[in-house]
Amino acid sequence: MSAITGGPGLPQQRRLVTDIPGPASAAALERKRTHVADGVGTVLPIFVTAAGGGVIIDADGNSLIDLGSGIAVTSVGNAAAAVTRRVHEQVDAFTHTCFMVTPYDGYVDVCAALAEVTPGDHAKKSALFNSGAEAVENAVKISRAATGRDAVGVFDHAYHGRTNLTMAMTAKNMPYKHGFGPFAGEVYRAPLSYPLRDGLSGEAAAARAIDVLDKQVGVDNLACVVIEPILGEGGFVVPAEGFLPALAEWCTANGIVYIADEIQSGFCRTGDWFACDHEGVVPDLVTTAKGMAGGLPLAAVTGRAELMDSVHVGGLGGTYGGNPVACAAALGALEEMRTHDLAGRARTIGERMSGHLDKLRAGHPVIADVRGRGAMMAIELCKPGTTEPDAARAAAVNAACHRAGVVTLTCGTWGNVFRFLPPLSIPDDLLDEAFGVVAEAFMATA
Ligand SMILES: Cc1ncc(COP(=O)(O)O)c(C=O)c1O
Numbered sequence: 001m002s003a004i005t006g007g008p009g010l011p012q013q014r015r016l017v018t019d020i021p022g023p024a025s026a027a028a029l030e031r032k033r034t035h036v037a038d039g040v041g042t043v044l045p046i047f048v049t050a051a052g053g054g055v056i057i058d059a060d061g062n063s064l065i066d067l068g069s070g071i072a073v074t075s076v077g078n079a080a081a082a083v084t085r086r087v088h089e090q091v092d093a094f095t096h097t098c099f100m101v102t103p104y105d106g107y108v109d110v111c112a113a114l115a116e117v118t119p120g121d122h123a124k125k126s127a128l129f130n131s132g133a134e135a136v137e138n139a140v141k142i143s144r145a146a147t148g149r150d151a152v153g154v155f156d157h158a159y160h161g162r163t164n165l166t167m168a169m170t171a172k173n174m175p176y177k178h179g180f181g182p183f184a185g186e187v188y189r190a191p192l193s194y195p196l197r198d199g200l201s202g203e204a205a206a207a208r209a210i211d212v213l214d215k216q217v218g219v220d221n222l223a224c225v226v227i228e229p230i231l232g233e234g235g236f237v238v239p240a241e242g243f244l245p246a247l248a249e250w251c252t253a254n255g256i257v258y259i260a261d262e263i264q265s266g267f268c269r270t271g272d273w274f275a276c277d278h279e280g281v282v283p284d285l286v287t288t289a290k291g292m293a294g295g296l297p298l299a300a301v302t303g304r305a306e307l308m309d310s311v312h313v314g315g316l317g318g319t320y321g322g323n324p325v326a327c328a329a330a331l332g333a334l335e336e337m338r339t340h341d342l343a344g345r346a347r348t349i350g351e352r353m354s355g356h357l358d359k360l361r362a363g364h365p366v367i368a369d370v371r372g373r374g375a376m377m378a379i380e381l382c383k384p385g386t387t388e389p390d391a392a393r394a395a396a397v398n399a400a401c402h403r404a405g406v407v408t409l410t411c412g413t414w415g416n417v418f419r420f421l422p423p424l425s426i427p428d429d430l431l432d433e434a435f436g437v438v439a440e441a442f443m444a445t446a
Pocket residue numbers: 071130131132133134136159160161162228232233261262263264265289290
């Protein structure tokens with residue numbers, strides 16, 4: 001068998017040579033059923049052999065258009081050139097030492113880069129971890145150590161991960177929490193700004209949330225407030241303008257650590273380095289992962305140096321956190337973002353997607369909302385003329401897109417949101433073709 005090469009050199013085309021999934025993927029799926037726990041679900045069971053630019057190639061030779069980026073991870077493109085080059089160099093040099101035993105430059109380089117690109121020009125430090133959930137857990141640890149307080153404020157529709165503490169912080173029961181309790185304590189939920197459903201201004205929604213946190217938890221008990229500046233799994237809800245700054249101001253005034261969870265929205269995805277940048281909000285701590293390392297597992301907490309340093313030596317870390325290969329990948333991904341101005345590219349992609357989605361909405365009253373920023377866009381499907389979620393239609397459209405060779409994802413508390421997260425390396429014509437397929441899927445399922 002010839003060597004499989006993915007990356008930016010792959011032919012950028014949608015090309016189906018079998019049904020989706022084809023026979024080779026179907027056989028592989030049988031093996032998955034035998035060997036992989038059923039709890040590990042799969043959205044689109046094609047088995048991947050290569051990917052790059054805006055396509056994913058499967059075991060049957062089908063070439064599908066990628067509108068998911070492995071859930072906002074391969075923003076710089078799959079197997080992007082600078083990522084693979086630096087990863088190859090690093091694996092040839094050494095693969096692991098454990099930074100807590102014998103350190104290396106790559107870890108420090110990533111932390112220095114994070115200080116540069118995250119919001120605010122104050123002195124910052126970082127600590128590196130393996131997954132987004134681990135970063136969120138550590139941000140909470142740091143804020144508790146810094147404030148001497150216990151309580152954690154989170155929001156309706158939030159998603160922060162699947163570990164015990166982050167399950168408590170995540171809002172949606174099924175599939176993330178069901179049957180997995182008891183959950184960590186001292187986590188309190190406040191209402192979010194959800195313009196489609198509450199019609200409130202940002203200031204009014206912030207006042208409502210602050211009232212809940214103040215009266216039901218108390219500022220003297222709150223270590224931190226953790227918020228996704230644009231929701232991820234919860235439905236790509238963009239809080240009304242003014243909500244995030246008002247919340248940040250209230251946190252600052254009351255000594256509460258304001259934590260922006262930018263794990264899904266960070267690293268050029270929304271057309272800025274971070275979603276917080278849009279309203280100039282400067283969080284005390286930022287959690288990042290996903291898009292940071294071009295597909296390798298790496299996560300970080302970055303924040304005010306004095307806050308980060310409030311933890312005793314040895315209090316933060318982990319065997320693999322900031323693995324040298326993952327750090328090399330992150331440095332490669334950052335190189336791609338800077339060299340190709342991927343924040344600018346995300347804005348262009350966003351304009352193109354908005355054009356397609358606004359047109360689609362005009363012909364399909366089931367689309368109650370078009371929202372998002374940059375290359376992080378979504379549509380929410382509701383029974384026409386209402387805000388009653390239509391998850392069945394979202395599932396039908398999603399399945400039709402998959403059958404036609406476009407990798408799409410849903411999300412949202414009610415499963416009725418269709419989200420679009422193309423790699424920023426996708427060519428315009430392929431993006432347009434994908435939205436043509438989405439439009440056909442709406443027609444076919446009407
Ligand atoms: C906003 C947000 N926080 C945290 C997480 C958890 O990240 P991970 O799956 O890497 O643990 C996710 C993952 O989707 C996320 O979108």
